[in-house]
Amino acid sequence: MKIGFDNEKYLKIQSERIKERINQFGDKLYLEFGGKLFDDNHASRVLPGFQPDSKLQMLTQLSDCAEIVFVISALDIEKNKMRGDLGITYDEDVLRLREEFEKMNFYVSSVVVTHYNGQSSADAYRARLERLGIKVYYHYTIEGYPNNVALIDSDEGFGKNDYVETTRPLVIVTAPGPGSGKMAVCLSQLYHEHKRGVKAGYAKFETFPVWNLPLKHPVNVAYEAATADLNDVNMIDPFHLEAYGKITVNYNRDIEIFPVLNALFEGIYGESPYKSPTDMGVNMIGFCMNDEEACCNAAHDEIIRRYYYALCKLAQKGEGESEVSKISLLMKQAKLTTEYRKTTVAAHERKELSGVHSAAIELHDGTIITARTSSLLGPSAALLLNATKHLAGIPDDLKLIPEYLIEPIQKTKVTYLHGRNPRLHTDEVLVALSLLSNHDDNCQRALDQLPKLNGCQAHSTVMLSEVDQKIFKKLGVGITCDPVKKGNKL
Secondary structure, three states: OOOOEOHHHHHHHHHHHHHHHHHHOOOEEEEEEOOOOOOOHHHHHHOEOEOOOHHHHHHHHHHHHEEEEEEEEHHHHHOOOEEOOOOEEHHHHHHHHHHHHHHOOOEEEEEEEEEEOOOHHHHHHHHHHHHOOOEEEEEEOOOOOOOOHHHHOOOOOHHHOOOOOOOOOEEEEEOOOOOOOHHHHHHHHHHHHHHOOOOEEEEEEOOOOOOOOOOOOHHHHHHHHHOHHHOOOEEEOHHHHHHHOOOOEEEHHHHHHHHHHHHHHHHHHOOOOOOOHHHHEOOOHHHOEOOHHHHHHHHHHHHHHHHHHHHHHHHHHOOOHHHHHHHHHHHHHOOOOHHHOHHHHHHHHHHHHHOOOEEEEEOOOOOEEEEEOOOOEOHHHHHHHHHHHHHHOOOOOOOOOOHHHHHHHHHHHHHHOOOOOOOEOHHHHHHHHHHHOOOOHHHHHHHOOHHHHOOOEEEEOOOOOHHHHHHHHHHOOEEEEOOEEOOEEO
């Protein structure tokens, strides 16, 4: 909650570094963008002060000479992989991102489907995109990738991939999430451009891990926790250490692929412009922390948040046991427990006192507000009311929503809509407050406090409904939950 990152400095020095790299190559530069171009909520959580659309702000300066290529894995299409922060599938997110970029006058030229191996879901997705007038290309699985350099750098390797037609000197290659195959698309394009006599270069803009922070720095550990489902591992870059005698941090997939990139560059230029995976990057984020303690605290919160998220996924879907194990190990290495999170402790204490499920939120000034389940409200709805009343200076014992107004809503939910839970959810409480605000100044004052919850941390002793989770996300509240539902514990 305390600002620890200088966003203005970041925009300035990051854009300068990207321009330097563009000038380093000849006809064309493929710039791989890791993470999210906007909606980068992970970065904004672990680096308080980082704006989710910072990378996009930089690219607007280059929009006239740039085009965007989206990459999505056929494997992610097949399993309907979701963006946890937005609650939509990767394939839907590609369409959302395309629309958002085009609104900002970026040219989105095509979509590349990677890891293609005849999946019917990928074929259906391609047909859908083509009906919308979007060019789609297939890139195939290469046996022995990334270690079989001889096969990869041949007509039977990258040569089998579709050549992605591009027209502008800067090609931004991005994806809705990690593990989509962005780097392989860039390398494949270098192979095809060389065959066509085009001098093309490659650079990587991967925000995490931060190369000039220690391997076990909380910000880097938080990245490992965030990618536990991919089994990414932060590592010391051995190539950089050998070439320069300096310790830098990268992650396993970049280190594994570096010999391939090196061999490709040697084939194109006679020698490689890079001596290490770290050399490939243009990330300047590690130079812009102005309060390292604040960033460390935020990263610790994020690690615990990821742990709870993995636990709840395991409880609900029976998936992700390895994620839970990995994040648990990361927490032990960092000497971190869930009790580090103040809201977790406060919610558990309120539950212990009341005997019912409870929730807690930490406001920006450090104040902890708690709430419990009642016959009228769930813990998350009660928490919103208690927090906004506190911020507005409204007495705690004053009822913003009279019981006689809540009871008819409950009757509709149970009697007419056949719901099992009569208690009001957060969205229903906010609608009720909005209706009452025309005649009740306290309700309006409570609603006016909602923006002040952005960036706050909260915890519930029971898993929230999808509706409640979405409301907290829209308010910018970092919510975690115990993996408990209807009295059943994981």
